[in-house]
Amino acid sequence: MTVEAQRPAWLTWTVRVVAAGGVAVVAWACLTAGEAVAHGHPAYAVLLGLTVLGCALVLWRSVRPRPAHRGWRGVLDVVLVVAGIGWIAAMAWCRPYVAVEPALAAMVSDAEVTVTESATRVELAPAENTDRNVDGTAVFFQPGAKVDARAYAAVLRPLAEAGHPVVIAKQPLGIAFLATGAFDGARAQLPDAERWVVGGHSLGGVVASTAADDGDPDGPEAGAAPVVGLLLYASYPAGDVSGSLTAEVESISASRDGLSTPDDIEASRANLPDDSSFTVVDGAAHAFFADYGPQPGDGTPTISHDEARTQISAVSRRFVDRLSP
Incomplete structure (x- = not known):
């Protein structure tokens, strides 16, 4: 046997x-x-x-x-x-970076902003009982890699307070490249939007750059509300869009960023239109563009997170306001 x-x-x-x-x-x-x-x-x-x-x-x-x-x-x-x-x-x-205060407080609806959350997005909308909900410029935002979408609520909420609906994508596995169709979903969710500003943080900005480049109203999305602005947080496009991008660009970066370094941002000028605007938040770090705690590989900031957030929100709001008739 x-x-x-x-x-x-x-x-x-x-x-x-x-x-x-x-x-x-x-x-x-x-x-x-x-x-x-x-x-x-x-x-x-x-x-x-x-x-x-x-x-x-x-x-x-x-x-x-x-x-x-x-x-x-x-x-x-x-x-x-x-x-x-x-x-x-x-x-x-794939373990995500968790949103912390004040982002969590910004996720609460009040008399000015109505916050709604679904499985695929967070929306910050001007409350219906205000006189600021008539603006036709909406904002779509892609988070950085593995960052909790809620972490951007505090920095982007001032845009909604100014009358601009904001949609923040929730990405599969926290990877923006797996959410390339999220902008189309946002357009469907807000059919009354007359124009869009797309933006993103870090890797999210790379994908947002592609969405902005594809958002020409005379291109494949003919008939859809046009993309009139690209808002980059510590980010830059993957390739050269200087000759094809019709949207205006605001690039906000941090002088102490250890991931999207100042040299990276400077090099990105050649890949963006000549009239692109570049704002550097002196003393800020990569993780200061949202509220999720420190990030490995980042630089050491020399200003407070609150001060950096205030500057980032102010520049973002001015940019979106300027694109609204």
């Missing part, structure tokens, strides 16, 4: 450790960023749930005797373990 060889102990324990690590990563993400997960695009929450289910199934199967696989099936076992490690690492990397 032949005794069937069992899976090597080292492989069994590796599988168990990886699966347990997956459960631990999900628990860590929920415990440290649960609010952002709950208020973010549902894609990340769904993947976290699938991760827990997958890891639980793997742990359950690991306690049952399993035959050793040889040849290509043995190699496949190792490949699956490596793939599992990669998946879990990706789930850890």
Whole structure:
């Protein structure tokens, strides 16, 4: 009678450790960023749930005797373990930066601004009982990578107070490139908007630049409300749009930014129209364009976050106001 060889102990324990690590990563993400997960695009929450289910199934199967696989099936076992490690690492990397005060306070409706939130966007609209809700210029904004959309409420709320509806995208997995269709959704949500300013922070600004470049009323979106402005927060386009972009540009950057550095912003001048406006907030850092705490790799600020936010909001408001007839 032949005794069937069992899976090597080292492989069994590796599988168990990886699966347990997956459960631990999900628990860590929920415990440290649960609010952002709950208020973010549902894609990340769904993947976290699938991760827990997958890891639980793997742990359950690991306690049952399993035959050793040889040849290509043995190699496949190792490949699956490596793939599992990669998946879990990706789930850890996608953990969002959580919105903090005063952004959370800015998410509350009052007599001037009505705040609504859905699975895919945050909207800050002039309250109906004010005389500032007649402006036809709306603002669409793409957050930076992995940043909670709510983190931009405080810096962008002054635009809504001035009469400009603001839509902030919630991106799948916090990646702007996965939300390239979000602007079309915002247009559908606000059909009365007569013109748009699109903007974004960091990676979000890269995607916003593409949306602005594609927003020519004589182009593919003929008949849609035109894009008249591009508002960049510590960002720049991925390529040269200096000859094709018809929208006006306001680039707001930070002198102490360690991610979108001053040299990066200076180099972006060549890729933007000659009449683009550049504003540098002296002493500010990359993370000062929203409220989500410090960010790895960023520079050391020399002014307060409140002071930087006030300057950024003021420049943004003047820019959008100027584009309104």
